[in-house]
Amino acid sequence: AQKVTQAQTEISVVEKEDVTLDCVYETRDTTYYLFWYKQPPSGELVFLIRRNSFDEQNEISGRYSWNFQKSTSSFNFTITASQVVDSAVYFCALSSSNDYKLSFGAGTTVTVRA
Amino acid sequence: EAGVTQSPTHLIKTRGQQATLRCSPISGHTSVYWYQQALGLGLQFLLWYDEGEERNRGNFPPRFSGRQFPNYSSELNVNALELEDSALYLCASSLLPNSPLHFGNGTRLTVT
Numbered sequence: 009a010q011k012v013t014q015a016q017t018e019i020s021v022v023e024k025e026d027v028t029l030d031c032v033y034e035t036r037d038t039t040y041y042l043f044w045y046k047q048p049p050s051g052e053l054v055f056l057i058r059r060n061s062f063d064e065q066n067e068i069s070g071r072y073s074w075n076f077q078k079s080t081s082s083f084n085f086t087i088t089a090s091q092v093v094d095s096a097v098y099f100c101a102l103s104s105s106n107d108y109k110l111s112f113g114a115g116t117t118v119t120v121r122a
Numbered sequence: 123e124a125g126v127t128q129s130p131t132h133l134i135k136t137r138g139q140q141a142t143l144r145c146s147p148i149s150g151h152t153s154v155y156w157y158q159q160a161l162g163l164g165l166q167f168l169l170w171y172d173e174g175e176e177r178n179r180g181n182f183p184p185r186f187s188g189r190q191f192p193n194y195s196s197e198l199n200v201n202a203l204e205l206e207d208s209a210l211y212l213c214a215s216s217l218l219p220n221s222p223l224h225f226g227n228g229t230r231l232t233v234t
Contacts, residue, residue: 041220045225051210051227054225058222099165105220107178109178110155110223112164115165
């Protein structure tokens with residue numbers, strides 16, 4: 009069985025602060041994929057990043073960065089110098105090469121105050 | 123490129139009725155997924171269709187069903203509606219299994 013845990017329910021920061029979202033996953037599969045999605049107040053889920061289980065290289069995209077560590081089964085997401093537009097619910101998700109079903113964490117609501 | 127489109131945007135039904143939700147994937151995408159996002163329950167996987175066939179199903183009762191048409195569009199049917207079926211139903215499509223999912227704006231179903 010696959011499981012994704014996002015322990016942080018809500019995070020509130022002031023603009024320009026950094027915010028790190030934790031994601032811990034469980035799977036018995038050796039080949040799997042990890043994702044992050046953003047759901048702004050408008051409701052549409054927006055894809056941010058995908059990582060496969062064989063690629064532990066960290067990634068930076070503008071103000072976003074991701075830290076994948078297989079040793080701790082974690083795939084954390086950091087927003088640097090947060091902006092009000094970053095306010096959204098962020099979901100971490102996991103799928104495997106066996107069933108392709110995307111399992112989502114409960115989500116973390118990020119509120120960035122001006 | 124047009125994104126995933128879902129209709130209707132909102133749907134209000136009474137308990138016991140049937141609801142039909144529709145989804146058109148991104149052109150070229152053959153896989154369609156349905157998710158339920160109910161308050162306090164997060165995103166729950168419902169169904170996955172690929173090339174017209176149901177490939178996987180989440181932990182939902184049989185009154186949740188659907189199909190995928192030859193043009194890869196899909197519909198989700200919910201029979202004998204219950205109050206707890208009230209939720210946002212999200213459709214997504216992907217080019218290949220395990221490719222990133224592209225989501226529509228959802229259908230907000232309210233059961234009274």
